[in-house]
Amino acid sequence: IKKRMPIGKNKKEQEEIDKDYQIILDNNFIYTSLTFDKAEKEILNLTKKNGNTSSALYEARKKVMENKKERAKALNLDFKSSIPKAIRENSEIKKFLLNISKQSTKHISDEENFFASTLATNAINGLSFQKGSKEKRKKALVLMPGFAGHTIKDYIFEEIVIDANKYFDRPAVRPLVDTKGPTVVAAEDAQEFYGSKYTSKHEKNFDILHPVGTELGNSIGANAKNEEDLRKFLLSLTEECSIHLMYEKPTKQDECPALVLEGEELHSYDYNGSIVKEYPLERGASVEILEKLELPFSQGPTFLNKNLCEMITSFGGHTTPAPYKDTDFTLLGYSKGAPIILEMLQKYPELQEKVDGVITFAGVVQGASVAREILGKIESFIGGKEALKSIDKLLQTNPELLSSLLTCVDGNLSTINLNFPALKSILERVGVKTEIIEDKITSYLKTLNFADVISGATDLTPYERIKWHLKYFNDKHFKKKMFFMNMSAINDPSIVVRPRDEDPFKPKSPSPIVPMLNDDGSVAWEHFSPDAAFLYLSSLAGFEGASAGLYDAQVELAHTKSLLLDNRPLSESLTKEELEKLWLDKDMQEIFKQRKITTIEQLIKTPRNKLIPASETTNIKTIDLGEIMGHHWSPFKQALKLPEEITKKYAAWKFPRKAYMSALVQTMSLYNLYYQNFVVDNEE
Numbered sequence: 276i277k278k279r280m281p282i283g284k285n286k287k288e289q290e291e292i293d294k295d296y297q298i299i300l301d302n303n304f305i306y307t308s309l310t311f312d313k314a315e316k317e318i319l320n321l322t323k324k325n326g327n328t329s330s331a332l333y334e335a336r337k338k339v340m341e342n343k344k345e346r347a348k349a350l351n352l353d354f355k356s357s358i359p360k361a362i363r364e365n366s367e368i369k370k371f372l373l374n375i376s377k378q379s380t381k382h383i384s385d386e387e388n389f390f391a392s393t394l395a396t397n398a399i400n401g402l403s404f405q406k407g408s409k410e411k412r413k414k415a416l417v418l419m420p421g422f423a424g425h426t427i428k429d430y431i432f433e434e435i436v437i438d439a440n441k442y443f444d445r446p447a448v449r450p451l452v453d454t455k456g457p458t459v460v461a462a463e464d465a466q467e468f469y470g471s472k473y474t475s476k477h478e479k480n481f482d483i484l485h486p487v488g489t490e491l492g493n494s495i496g497a498n499a500k501n502e503e504d505l506r507k508f509l510l511s512l513t514e515e516c517s518i519h520l521m522y523e524k525p526t527k528q529d530e531c532p533a534l535v536l537e538g539e540e541l542h543s544y545d546y547n548g549s550i551v552k553e554y555p556l557e558r559g560a561s562v563e564i565l566e567k568l569e570l571p572f573s574q575g576p577t578f579l580n581k582n583l584c585e586m587i588t589s590f591g592g593h594t595t596p597a598p599y600k601d602t603d604f605t606l607l608g609y610s611k612g613a614p615i616i617l618e619m620l621q622k623y624p625e626l627q628e629k630v631d632g633v634i635t636f637a638g639v640v641q642g643a644s645v646a647r648e649i650l651g652k653i654e655s656f657i658g659g660k661e662a663l664k665s666i667d668k669l670l671q672t673n674p675e676l677l678s679s680l681l682t683c684v685d686g687n688l689s690t691i692n693l694n695f696p697a698l699k700s701i702l703e704r705v706g707v708k709t710e711i712i713e714d715k716i717t718s719y720l721k722t723l724n725f726a727d728v729i730s731g732a733t734d735l736t737p738y739e740r741i742k743w744h745l746k747y748f749n750d751k752h753f754k755k756k757m758f759f760m761n762m763s764a765i766n767d768p769s770i771v772v773r774p775r776d777e778d779p780f781k782p783k784s785p786s787p788i789v790p791m792l793n794d795d796g797s798v799a800w801e802h803f804s805p806d807a808a809f810l811y812l813s814s815l816a817g818f819e820g821a822s823a824g825l826y827d828a829q830v831e832l833a834h835t836k837s838l839l840l841d842n843r844p845l846s847e848s849l850t851k852e853e854l855e856k857l858w859l860d861k862d863m864q865e866i867f868k869q870r871k872i873t874t875i876e877q878l879i880k881t882p883r884n885k886l887i888p889a890s891e892t893t894n895i896k897t898i899d900l901g902e903i904m905g906h907h908w909s910p911f912k913q914a915l916k917l918p919e920e921i922t923k924k925y926a927a928w929k930f931p932r933k934a935y936m937s938a939l940v941q942t943m944s945l946y947n948l949y950y951q952n953f954v955v956d957n958e959e
Contacts, residue, residue: 276300276934278383301775303930305340305765305904306349311825311832312842314339318823332824340765340902352379368948371401375941389435389937390442390477399481401944406951413602414631414947415482416940419505421610421639422731425491426457431609431910434933439483443475449487459488466511470598479602481940484512494611496727498734501611502619506626512599513629603631605943609910610829611731613638614740621747624754631947632758634900634939637827637907640761641744641834641841641848642737644820649732701808705790705798711920737834738853741845741883744838745857746866749891756954758896758946762939763835764827764905771811771828771906774929787926804926805915810906822847829907837897842882854879900942905930 280296283289307314321335322328348356354363354372362368374397381393389395403411420431428451430436437447450462463472469484492504608616613635620627639646699709733739773786785791787804788811810828825832833841834848845854857863858875870888872878878886908914912927 276303276931278379278381279385279931279934282382298774298776299929299931300350302770303904304346305902306346307340307342308345308348309339310840310842311763311836311899311902312840315823315825315833315843318825322823329819329824336765336824352376362949362953365948365952367401367404367952368945371397371945371948388442389438389933389940390481394937395481395940398941398944401948402940403480404948404951406955411480413480413599414605415479415484415599415602416605416607416943417509418483418485419606419608419612419616420486420491420494421608421612421637422495422735424494424612425459425488426494427911427914428459428487429911429916430485430487432932432936433912435936436483436485438933443473443477443479443482445469445473445475449485451488461487461490464511465490465508466598469512479599482599482602484599493727493731495731497730498611498615498618501615502622505615505619506623509604509626509629512597513602514597514600602629604629605631605634607634607636608638609636610907611639611735613640614734614743617748618743620757621752624752627753627755627757630755630757632760632896634760634762634943635835636762636910637764637830638761638835639735639740639830640836641838642740643735643830643834644737645829646732646735647737650729650736653729701788701790702805705792706796707798707917707921711918737848738857740834741838741848742857742860742863745886746862748838748895749887750894751891753894756894756896758898758950759837760898760900760942760946761836761840762900763832763902764907764909765825765832765902766810766828766906767904768811770904771807784929798922800917800922800924800926802926804913804928805917806908806911806913806928807926809915810908827905827907832902836899839884839887839892839895839897840899841884844880845883845886846879848883898946900939903930903935 276299277296280292283292309317318332318335318339321338322332325331325335352375354376358368358372363372374393378394378397383392383394399414402414405412418431418436420427428448430448440447445468449468452460452462461468465484465486469482486505486508490504490508492501494501606616606620608614613633616633617640620630620633702709772788774784776784785802787802787807790803791799793799820826821831822833827835833843845857849857854875858867858878867873867878870886872881872886903909909928909930910932913925916925
């Protein structure tokens with residue numbers, strides 16, 4: 276962050292810049308040397324000592340998470356105190372750290388592309404290092420968005436994604452098809468955008484990739500379909516070749532090359548949609564061939580391995596080189612993207628060979644209590660669990676139920692329910708025609724299968740996420756050594772209302788939740804943030820409800836961390852009913868028996884990270900990368916953008932996303948150097 280601050284022309288100007296730097300830190304930086312569960316315990320103890328009120332909790336949280344001595348320690352670039360000597364003095368790591376120290380005072384302009392910087396060169400050299408080999412290993416970071424991501428045009432952490440696209444001579448953002456519906460549709464498929472269409476003079480030793488729109492599937496539904504869609508995205512970039520099967524002649528907009536079954540003939544088309552070769556085949560024979568090739572009878576991409584490629588080529592099919600065939604992936608899951616990635620790797624273990632590790636930001640790793648609350652409200656509203664199973668039929672026969680249902684949930688459906696009463700009231704008071712927003716929401720809701728929404732919410736409950744970890748997060752399902760890193764945010768409701776400034780009486784930034792008017796009476800949209808208004812209104816209850824007030828306005832801090840890092844008992848996350856349900860689950864009973872957990876009392880009282888024996892997780896390395904002061908939507912400039920019919924301007928969150936992601940890439944690099952020099956050596 277400091278390196279990106281402007282340089283003052285004189286002492287007075289530099290003092291103002293230094294103040295601005297301090298303001299950025301005060302609004303975004305927190306640090307404690309305590310683990311998250313110990314920090315939570317310390318905050319609760321301090322709160323109890325000082326009256327057990329919300330204000331006491333707030334002050335206790337500040338004391339623990341914003342301790343001045345610990346902040347000063349973290350801000351001091353001193354590798355001697357943070358990296359053990361044996362690791363620090365390894366020749367590769369020593370060179371890497373020396374380069375960081377040399378660059379620590381170098382100024383970075385806002386216009387500088389991260390990938391063109393000396394900082395990136397050093398990080399990429401570390402990332403691509405292979406012990407005992409002069410050959411560099413290519414790496415890519417894949418960013419997986421969260422809930423409702425398929426309806427959002429913007430990237431998460433967009434600054435560094437755009438830098439990657441520009442550096443490798445791709446358009447800054449994926450070209451999109453102009454559709455009237457809410458789902459974003461890319462004009463070019465991933466293989467075309469990241470491979471065949473745009474060539475670059477730069478070698479892709481490290482790249483950043485981001486699926487969009489339809490590539491994410493229905494991101495408010497059940498995880499299972501999203502897992503398959505992410506798998507297809509990765510396969511399209513890594514398999515030996517890919518080919519498309521269609522049932523009508525492709526146009527320029529279609530995916531090519533393609534095999535097309537037309538009547539009783541199998542035709543192959545080239546990139547221009549021209550027939551290359553015809554194969555007269557009886558329909559039965561063509562079906563037999565397709566079954567042998569394991570090709571599905573549906574339009575869309577089909578990804579083939581080497582043997583299938585050779586077979587399809589023998590029939591004249593065109594194949595496309597995979598742009599990331601020799602690349603290892605690190606998968607970053609934001610919010611709902613975290614469990615999608617974890618479940619995908621468990622269900623499709625062959626993908627683990629292409630993945631070094633997983634990173635989460637504000638990930639729904641151990642569930643979100645808000646998901647349980649939503650389901651509880653819906654159940655009680657429509658008449659219990661049985662009615663929930665037939666919710667779509669109920670909505671079809673009673674259209675008014677949908678509006679009442681959304682009001683009942685009271686805004687907790689996040690991006691789906693923009694009809695949050697208080698937010699709507701704010702907008703109406705400044706003359707905004709909220710009918711435009713409501714019409715868009717209504718048209719979107721009509722496209723939803725509400726049962727999918729219920730399934731999506733169920734998948735995010737603490738019960739389902741914790742059960743998944745207890746059942747699958749072990750060596751049996753993760754057969755390759757992988758790292759799992761967690762990054763989190765802690766929300767401060769007061770900062771959402773008014774960012775911390777050097778002089779609160781002469782703030783440099785107006786409150787983002789208070790609409791300001793221009794001289795002509797119109798709203799100054801560049802200063803008003805629907806995100807901030809929504810987060811403030813939703814975070815107040817969350818602050819009081821989340822343990823120790825550690826919450827990012829959507830997910831509790833501890834639930835964004837791996838279960839293997841969590842020393843708390845399950846009773847701090849699951850209700851009595853859920854604990855009993857978990858104990859009586861037939862699959863879990865067998866697992867508990869193998870792990871010598873013989874009573875429900877033992878299950879409830881045992882620290883959760885002891886419920887999976889260390890002997891079962893030798894392939895899994897879990898690492899907590901700590902917290903930032905922010906919120907669940909910090910990866911976006913602004914998540915809730917109003918329709919363009921209202922305004923094309925919007926307020927942007929000032930969270931330093933690019934600096935944060937630059938630091939993450941360097942952390943990934945340091946970990947690879949450690950892994951190659953210490954873990955690989957020990958294995959050999």
